[in-house]
Amino acid sequence: MATPVTRQEAIAALTAPGMPYALEELTALGRKVRVFSKAPASLRVLYEETATDLPFLVYQDERMTFAEAWRAASRVGHVLVHGCGVRPGDRVAIAMRNYPEWVLAFCAITSIGAVAVAMNGHWQADELLYGLQDSGATVVLADAERLARLTQPQVRAALPQLQCLAVRTPELPAGVRALQALTDAVGEVSMPPASIAPDDHATILYTSGSTGHPKGVVSTHRNILSALLSWELDRAVAERVAGLEPPAVPPPQPGTLLAVPLFHVSGLHASYLVGYRMQRRMVAMYRWDAEQAAELIARERLTSVNAPAAMTGDLVRVARQNRLSLDTLVTVGGGGAPRAPEQVRQIGASFGHALPNTGWGMTETNAIGTGIGGEDYLALPASSGRCALVLELRIVDETGQTLPAGQRGELLVRGTSVFPGYWNRxxxxxxxxxxxxxxxxxxxxxxxxxxxxxxxxxIKDLIIRGGENIGCGQVEAALLLHPDVHEAAVYAVPDERMGEEVGATVHGAPGLDVEALRAFLTQHLARFEIPRYIRVATEPLPRTPSGKILKRQIQQAALAEHQGQATSV
Known part of the structure; x- marks a missing residue:
């Protein structure tokens, strides 16, 4: 054990000039920010510097090393540039499950200077059409499920120039090309050259707001890389404070379970991208299944899993059955929604060696913001932790004045990982x-x-269901598309497993059928957005004198009725 130091001493030592995490101030995109002076200049540099022969990607019986994945991504990059005409700055969409091709496509797109548009895999045809039109994507790489939605007549008619590259699709629709056939024909090639600056756009991820369509969050290469190195610095600080020294014998390669979708920052950043410099193996699941997750952790001897509270709660329940040893786990990370304090304590007691960690972050901050773990988290289970060192936080009142410690107000954030703005908004x-x-x-x-x-x-009118942001306004708009629905109010219903479920109170024509309404919504909303609880009001919904629906009053009445009375799926 080394001599423990204070947190401030550790930060000063690790960020000093010449050190791996040296910080300096500069102006980026018109803002003064603190940057890691030794950070890779782009995501492409990150991939190239870490293309080793260590295992990287595991999906069922498929395995790739970091070097093999880079070579495979280079073939995809060649197809995009020479077969699809993609140029730097063009938007290329990804719409598929967490297949290896998702990772290869993202690596290729961001390496040729294009912008990766990570489409929500739950979106239905209307939502996919909106995202593709809004981003201006010229190419989409999609699996069979998403392709079936993308080739519906209304999508094809609206996007006649969109090029579709199919992944794991047995039967190709007319006009769609198979990605594997194209990459097989290319053979061994280098990644096409590209000049990428740190502040060039790298990604667009869509996030639901309280009203209207989802907004495209644009992030630069610097935004993303600063988030990845910020997590590294947090870990290094914690080790210094604890007095830990590098082990005399290198430990086994770390491994993580990819349990959340890659179109979320918790999957893309915290599970996938952070693994390059860590040289961490990533095991992807087809879909979440707690029993299968436990089996994969045990078989692959994984050291970490990062998932929303609903999923880690499932894993706690499986672990407590004591059928499988999950003692290889070192960390059980969270995000997307707060954990109940009791679950924090259960994680500390259920996995042998694992300690819980979590943090607060947003798509707009590239997943970082604050972080807390280990003994601090067990002692303060309601906290989201301390601020990342490349960010600043403020709490302000309604007039914008900064509030002192302990007083509640709106949280503001600024710094290097904060996105430059919403796409076309x-x-x-x-x-x-x-x-x-x-x-x-x-x-x-x-x-x-x-x-x-x-x-x-x-403050925002959002529901967070298992880490998924659901805009109440978007669900209300879909409900009002039904001819028999005249008024609608959507709100959160507390749920032990998911954190929150979607509830709705509707008023409409006599005889409004709830199940028919749900069937109608499947055409307009992702499955997770469809209200689990629908209450039909016989009278018009209560409103303020100015005409605004009294949603809090409606929610309170519905919650009282949900004590065994609600209509549910």
Whole structure:
């Protein structure tokens, strides 16, 4: 054991000039930010520097090393440039499950200077059409399920120039090409050359707001890389404070379970991209299944899993059955929604060596913000942790004045990983950024005297179901498309497993059929967005004198009725 140091001493030592995590101030995209001076210049450099012969990607019986994945991605990059005409700055969409091709496509797109548009795999045809039109994607790589939606007549008619490359699709629709056939024909090639600057756009990920369509969150290479190195620095600081020294014998290669979709930052950043420099193996699942997850952790001797509270709660229940040893786990990470304090304690007691960790972050901050783990998290299970060192936090009142420690207000954030803005949404950017570069999170929070953040409420009208953001306004708009629905209010219903479920109260024509309404919604909403609880009101919904629906009053009445009375799936 080395001599433990204070947190501030560890930070000062690790970020000093010349050190691996040296920080310096510069201006990027018109903002003054703290950057890692030794960070890779782009994601492409990250991939090239880490293309080793260590195992990297596992899916069922398929396995690839880091080097093999880079070579396979290079073939995809060649197809995109020479077979599809993709140029730097073009948007290329990915719409599929967590197949290896998702990773290869993302690596290729961001290596040729294009912008990877990570489409929500749950989206139905209307939502996919919106995302493709909004982003201006010229090419989409899709699996069979998504391709069936993309080749529906209304999508094809609206996007006649869209090129579709199929992944794991036995029968190709007319006009669609198979990605594997194209890459097989290419053979061994190098990744096409590209000049990529740190502040070039790298990704667009869609996030649901409280009203209207999802917004495209644009991130640069610097945004993403600063988030990845921030996690590394947090870990290095924790090790210094604990007095840990590098082991005399290198430990076994770490491995993580990819249990969440790659179109979320928790999957893309925390499970996938952070693994390159760690040289961490990643085992992908077809879909979440707690029993199968436990079997994979045991068989592959995985050291970490990062998932929302609903999934880690499932894993706790499986672990406590004591059928499988999960003692290889070192960390059980979270995010997307807070864990109940009891689950935090259960994680600490259920996995042998594993300690829980979590943090607060957003798509707009590239998943980082604050972090907490180990003994700190067990002692403060309601906290989201301390601020990342490349970010700053403020708590403000309704007038924008900064509040002192312990007082609740809106959480603002700024710094290197904060996105430059929403894609083609100047009005949303004007509302979201204040005082130049402070981003309004919409979360109500406070920061204590020791710098620990506590999220206590949300200003935005959002439901977070198992880590998925669901905009109430979007669900209400879909309900109102039904000819028999005249009014609709959508709200969160607390749920022990998922954190929150979608509830709705509707008023409409006599005889409105709830099950028929649900069937109708499948054409317009992703499955996870469809209300689990639907309450039919016989009278018009209550409103304020100005005509605004009294949603809180409606929600309270519905929650009282849900005590065994709600209509559910």
């Amino acid at each position: 100047p009005e949303a950017n004007a509302r979201s950024f204040v005082d130049g570069d402070w981003f309004r999170t919409g979360d109500v929070a406070y920061i204590d005297d020791e710098g620990f953040l506590f999220i206590v409420d949300r």
